[in-house]
Amino acid sequence: MKISKPELIRKINRKLVLDVIRKNPLCTKSYISKKLGCSRQTVSIIVSNLNDEGLVLKNGIGESTKEGGKKPALVEFNPKAGYIIGSMLGRSSIGAILTDLNANIIVEKAIPNSIESGHKAIISNMVKLFEEIIKESEIEKKKLLGVGIGVQGIVSPNDGIVVALPHYPDWINIPLVNIIKDELGCEVFIDNENRMRGYGEKWFGLAVNTDDFLTIYAKEGLGAGVFINGKCVMGRNFLSGEIGHIRLDADGPDCVCGNKGCFESLVNVARIRQIFNEKSGLDEFRDSLLVKKFKDNNLEIMIEELFDYFYKGDNLAKLIVDEISYWFGIGISVISSVIDPGLIIIHGPYSFGGDYFKKKVIENAEKNFLLNISKEVNIVYSKLEKKAVLIGSASIVLEKVL
Numbered sequence: 480m481k482i483s484k485p486e487l488i489r490k491i492n493r494k495l496v497l498d499v500i501r502k503n504p505l506c507t508k509s510y511i512s513k514k515l516g517c518s519r520q521t522v523s524i525i526v527s528n529l530n531d532e533g534l535v536l537k538n539g540i541g542e543s544t545k546e547g548g549k550k551p552a553l554v555e556f557n558p559k560a561g562y563i564i565g566s567m568l569g570r571s572s573i574g575a576i577l578t579d580l581n582a583n584i585i586v587e588k589a590i591p592n593s594i595e596s597g598h599k600a601i602i603s604n605m606v607k608l609f610e611e612i613i614k615e616s617e618i619e620k621k622k623l624l625g626v627g628i629g630v631q632g633i634v635s636p637n638d639g640i641v642v643a644l645p646h647y648p649d650w651i652n653i654p655l656v657n658i659i660k661d662e663l664g665c666e667v668f669i670d671n672e673n674r675m676r677g678y679g680e681k682w683f684g685l686a687v688n689t690d691d692f693l694t695i696y697a698k699e700g701l702g703a704g705v706f707i708n709g710k711c712v713m714g715r716n717f718l719s720g721e722i723g724h725i726r727l728d729a730d731g732p733d734c735v736c737g738n739k740g741c742f743e744s745l746v747n748v749a750r751i752r753q754i755f756n757e758k759s760g761l762d763e764f765r766d767s768l769l770v771k772k773f774k775d776n777n778l779e780i781m782i783e784e785l786f787d788y789f790y791k792g793d794n795l796a797k798l799i800v801d802e803i804s805y806w807f808g809i810g811i812s813v814i815s816s817v818i819d820p821g822l823i824i825i826h827g828p829y830s831f832g833g834d835y836f837k838k839k840v841i842e843n844a845e846k847n848f849l850l851n852i853s854k855e856v857n858i859v860y861s862k863l864e865k866k867a868v869l870i871g872s873a874s875i876v877l878e879k880v881l
């Protein structure tokens with residue numbers, strides 16, 4: 480369907496006006512028109528339409544100007560105008576939240592998942608889960624604006640197809656969006672988990688006021704969600720953000736992809752355990768509490784635990800944190816050279832790295848730039864934590880529908 484130019488302009492203006500109202504509780508129409516540089520009349524028409532849709536409430540009377548005159552009406556976003564579902568298809572569980580339009584969670588639920596059970600059984604379980612949370616929330620089904628689903632693999636978001644989920648035996652070119660849409664009768668959107676994290680940051684996280692940013696998640700694997708000019712970057716083959724296999728060290732550790740020294744293989748949890756195994760027998764670490772806890776005890780270090788021991792002053796933990804932060808910095812400098820983001824948001828267990836880790840990563844990234852543009856590297860830890868993908872999957876519905 481081709482959208483005519485005036486219709487497109489109307490759509491863009493509507494989005495912009497709604498965005499200002501969402502971000503500025505109780506504002507006036509003249510504030511909106513000043514902020515956007517468009518006429519009072521245009522703003523009035525859009526606000527009136529949004530009011531008819533229930534998305535904006537006229538709420539109270541503001542202060543009159545210094546010159547006096549009629550007091551202006553205040554407008555406000557109505558988060559109860561609709562509801563959204565955000566979900567995550569994980570290998571061992573499927574999670575979902577039902578929220579209002581401000582991402583306030585009304586119902587949250589998770590069910591176990593077995594990738595061996597095949598796509599038909601998994602999709603049928605997803606539908607059941609969505610129906611259950613709609614029922615429990617007691618919302619009217621017609622108020623559900625849509626469902627967002629984050630997956631761990633390659634998707635073609637525009638045609639709603641899951642192209643491939645590694646590790647899952649039979650997920651090749653599955654038209655997930657159409658299947659779920661037919662069952663639930665509402666809009667459905669999919670994307671990979673890293674882009675969902677980005678949508679979550681854009682709508683409800685640290686990138687609310689930033690147009691150019693990326694999220695980085697690292698644990699076993701490593702991936703990014705890339706946003707430029709406020710839009711999620713997909714790439715021709717939907718592979719944008721697959722930064723884990725950029726080779727940083729030709730002599731580095733083996734990577735699952737068959738190469739050596741990929742970004743992922745230099746900073747993931749497997750690398751932490753590898754460095755630990757290489758160094759834990761050395762005399763200089765004989766008093767290390769990390770060694771006492773994890774050597775010969777069949778326990779595997781988690782990233783959060785590494786930082787716990789580091790901040791307790793453990794010398795082996797420091798060696799590992801220093802090495803990981805070195806490669807993290809190099810990786811970030813490479814990506815920053817390409818897209819120059821205003822903000823880099825770390826997700827997952829590395830968001831527990833604290834001030835030292837962040838400082839080291841920034842230092843190492845800045846050292847690797849050819850020019851002295853170090854002040855540009857701005858790294859923060861996500862505050863969305865474990866719900867990042869769920870919140871992001873709910874946010875993609877707002878991105879597409881509002």
Ligand SMILES: [Zn+2]
Pocket residue numbers: 723724725734735736737738741743744
């Ligand atoms: Zn690799």
